[in-house]
Structure formats: C-alpha cells, structure tokens
Amino acid sequence: MTDLNYPEEGGTRHTPLPPGYHHLHEELPIGRGRAVLAAAGEAITTFRMHRAAGTRIRSDAPRAAPGVGVEVSLGIGPFRLRAPCSVVWTVTEEDRIGFGYGARKGHPECGEEAFVAELRPDGSVWFTVTAFSRPVRAVTRLAGPLVPVFQRQYVRHLGRTLRRLANP
Numbered sequence: 001m002t003d004l005n006y007p008e009e010g011g012t013r014h015t016p017l018p019p020g021y022h023h024l025h026e027e028l029p030i031g032r033g034r035a036v037l038a039a040a041g042e043a044i045t046t047f048r049m050h051r052a053a054g055t056r057i058r059s060d061a062p063r064a065a066p067g068v069g070v071e072v073s074l075g076i077g078p079f080r081l082r083a084p085c086s087v088v089w090t091v092t093e094e095d096r097i098g099f100g101y102g103a104r105k106g107h108p109e110c111g112e113e114a115f116v117a118e119l120r121p122d123g124s125v126w127f128t129v130t131a132f133s134r135p136v137r138a139v140t141r142l143a144g145p146l147v148p149v150f151q152r153q154y155v156r157h158l159g160r161t162l163r164r165l166a167n168p
Contacts, residue, residue: 005136009112011111017130017132021134022133024131024133025129028128040125040162046064049161058073064101084105086104095118096118107136109134111134115158
C-alpha cells in the first residue's frame with residue numbers, strides 16, 4: 001500500500017514489533033466459548049466495536065479486508081481528530097478473528113494497530129490490541145507522554161464495549 005506512512009506493513013501480525021516506535025500490547029478477557037468468539041469477531045471485523053465505543057468510523061467496505069480504507073475520528077467540531085488508515089491484514093481462523101490497520105498519509109501518528117479476538121484452550125475468549133506508533137504531527141508531538149496513556153484507556157474502553165457486544 002503506497003499511501004501508508006510507515007515502512008513496516010504487517011508489523012502487528014507477529015512479534016517482536018518494529019523498533020523505534022512506542023509499543024502497545026493489551027489483552028482483556030471478554031467471555032467464554034465459541035459463541036462469544038464469533039460475536040466478538042463479527043463486532044471487530046464490521047467496525048461495530050469501534051462505533052459502539054463512540055468512535056466515528058468511515059470505511060470503504062462493511063467489513064475489514066486488506067486494502068479497505070478506514071477513517072477513524074474522535075472529538076467534535078474543530079477539535080475532531082481524523083486518522084486515515086488502511087486495513088493491511090485480516091485473520092479468520094478457528095480460534096482467532098480480527099484485523100490490523102495502518103496509518104496513511106495525513107494520520108497524526110505513523111504505525112499500525114491490530115484488534116484480535118482469540119479463543120484459548122481453556123475456553124476463555126480474549127481481546128488483544130497490539131500497536132506500534134510514533135507521532136508525526138505537531139498535535140501528537142505536543143501531547144507526548146499523554147498519547148500512550150490515552151491509547152491504553154481507549155483500548156480498555158474498547159474491551160469493555162466488546163465484552164458487552166459479545167455477551168448479549
């Protein structure tokens with residue numbers, strides 16, 4: 001994808017994450033069993049999780065797939081922060097469902113973020129967010145050490161939202 005603003009496309013798919021970035025890896029329990037995995041995977045890959053968490057999402061397609069353009073935005077009015085991304089990988093396996101998207105030109109950060117639901121051998125279902133990023137615009141540079149704090153809080157909010165969506 002030529003419009004990504006970083007060279008390590010697919011870097012959230014495996015560890016270790018690329019050096020030179022802030023790394024984020026959060027795992028949150030969301031329930032138990034295949035039905036929870038299926039519901040969580042559907043909510044993740046259709047961007048329903050993001051929307052239910054209050055994030056504005058515009059996408060080129062109803063479901064995450066490599067190459068699908070996504071614009072994530074937070075805030076209101078002149079304080080809205082827009083973040084263009086592209087889905088760079090997806091996974092739909094028996095025990096794992098999710099996707100990773102990467103920042104495109106115009107995003108306030110460069111890097112990638114992945115959202116995956118996983119059914120573990122003990123029957124528990126976990127939501128994992130893995131990311132690497134660094135600021136590229138003045139607003140994120142000025143926010144400095146607050147950005148990772150915000151990211152962790154946002155991921156925990158997504159986890160609570162996904163738990164609610166996957167356990168009706």
